[in-house]
Amino acid sequence: MTALPVHSNRVLLAKLCVVVVVMFGFGFAMIPFYNKICDVTGLRDIDLADKVNNTQIDTSRSIRIELDANLNKLPWRFRPLTPIVSVHPGELAQVVYEVENTTDRPMTGQAVPSYGPRRAGEYFKKLECFCFTKQSFTPHEKRQMTVVFVVDPKLPGDVATITLSYTFFEVEGNKT
Amino acid sequence: MSSIPHDHVAGHAHDDHAHHPSGIMRWITTTNHKDIGTLYLWFSMIMFLAGGVLALTIRTELFQPGLQIVDPEFFNSLTTLHGLIMIFGAIMPAAVGFANWQVPLMIGAPDMAFARMNNWSFWLLPFAATLLISSFLVPGGAAAGGWTMYAPLSVQAGMGMDFTIFAVHILGASSIMGAINIITTILNLRAPGMTLMKMPLFVWTWLITAYLLIAVMPVLAGAVTLLLTDRHFGTSFFNAAGGGDPVMFQHIFWFFGHPEVYIMILPSFGIVSTILPAFSRKPLFGYASMVYATGSIAILSFILWAHHMFTVGMPAAGQVFFMCATMLIAVPTGVKVFNWVATMWKGSLTFETPMLFAIGFIFLFTMGGFTGLVLAITPVDIQLQDTYYVVVHFHYVLVAGSLFAFFGALLALDDLLQRDVLPDAFSRPRRHAAPHSRLRDAVCRLEHGRIDRRVRLWALADPLPLHGSESDSIRAAGACQAMGGVGHAGVDTALAGAVPHLRDAARGGLIERENCAHE
């Protein structure tokens, strides 16, 4: 080695900087990529209507559906009109929730469902739900919203009760 | 002492030396790789103590059940900052410190490729550390959601989180600059004849670590930037209410996080692979397989991040994939453990302190690997996630792994470091140093008053660009000598055989010269 390889150092520096920038971008690119994967695999399709294939009603079983409503740091009122209903697997059923925006400003919220026991979720088919879209409310607006669902007859035999729980979150950015 | 690599630059280097700033300015303005290595090591030591104080407070609180001395919220800050400080402040800078010290010496480079950038990448660290630690003082206290900074907690947390985010940005920038420097030094500044497969294993492990760093530190920077915009600029990347997904933070974080754990262990693999042959008086067993194992560990480490997320509700296919990929990485790791044990097999072992650390490393790191394998089993991990079992796993690999190797390295290299790093108060007892001087005398005699420490280091790990028996004899001599081992009967003969080549190498400008008349 006769001279310090200053030039080749610079070249390598530039190449490595490109790697750094690309990887920085990659961190951000993971977001659309991740969303795409969720779309393709249907991992996060909580906001799409489920397809119901078999509507054969299994009258030999009754499932107790407990309805639950929560607010995440929202000064609203949110409750199911009937806290408990009983359905047969395969039977089309409808329940109603009531929401009231108690504030003086228009607000937008998104309800996120969850199920107990957790594995019951995949057998709880929602055909229509206020959780499929964001819900906007004018000041002091009160509204009744429905959920139409079928419990899949393939529901494992040891599940006799399903808790359907919604939590309303405010969609920020729409605050104005 | 500055390193003077080539005859034709020697004059300049000496001129520079004459008007080097002294006192504190010497350390602030230094571009010398050894000075900077020293700074890194001292910084790491201070951070180690700071993180240690937090750990002691944690243990004091846990001395009895119930609340003793700190608030629950503050307790959470303690664990969070303990993790961040130890990982980014203690382990990573220590590894960079050793790289600064050893890499140029081991490959025969005059200094690091970008000496001024080297200075800068160190001096970012104290600022980042101050920012991180001072977050204890802001309203709401320091970040308290764990070192992993999971959303949504980190999105909701107080101002301490912003300090942490900025500190992580700065620490990341420092690591990236350090990594670029190390890669460039290794790829461009090797002495002639030192092919990649002749490099000491420590250099190999650092080359691969540096690539991991530039690949994943930017991803972490991206993740915390997204956190910052979620916190302050109305975006909802990780905010479920705004259409974002908190689990996505975990994916991005662990895409960085798993390679990061290998960033913390690979340099230690290199160190152990340097210490063991010296104290076993045998060359490293399976050099090539060590290189390939390190490479495959690095590549695999990109495809198994979700083993940290088995409980987030992944589809079964994903769980099986990440479980298998995780178990796969135990194979190259096992190859390494096998090679270390085989290096000691039938060697003439002596048990000086660095060797004790290295052997302790092998046993305890292996326990860490086994606990990792247990955690890799998805159904088992679902029980063990977020328990002390995981804490135990990573302390085995990080404390009994990385840290043991660093302690071992510090002691093994005391001959080299003593003058420049350790104040005299820490100097090794005479008994330990004695073989050095005896052997050094021998070399000095044979080499007409010249000795080279770089040869010693090369010799240690095999890579002198010489062939066959010459390189063997140098290696044998160097190994005994470098580590202060008690010399073999044949060591003088070996040295005698090696000397012509040392001389040639010195003429070729390969070797840093050091007059030993003053010794």
Ligand code: HEM
């Ligand atoms: C045979 C090799 C290894 C295997 C199979 C393995 C496996 C795992 C698994 C499955 C977890 C997740 C546990 C959970 O959160 O439930 C984990 C956590 C962890 N591992 Fe390893 N590991 C290995 C080596 C290492 C090494 C070498 C290091 C670092 C030097 C390391 C550092 C960590 C850390 C820091 C965590 C916990 C992170 C956190 O949740 O805060 N592991 N490991």
Ligand SMILES: [Cu+2]
């Ligand atoms: Cu991992």
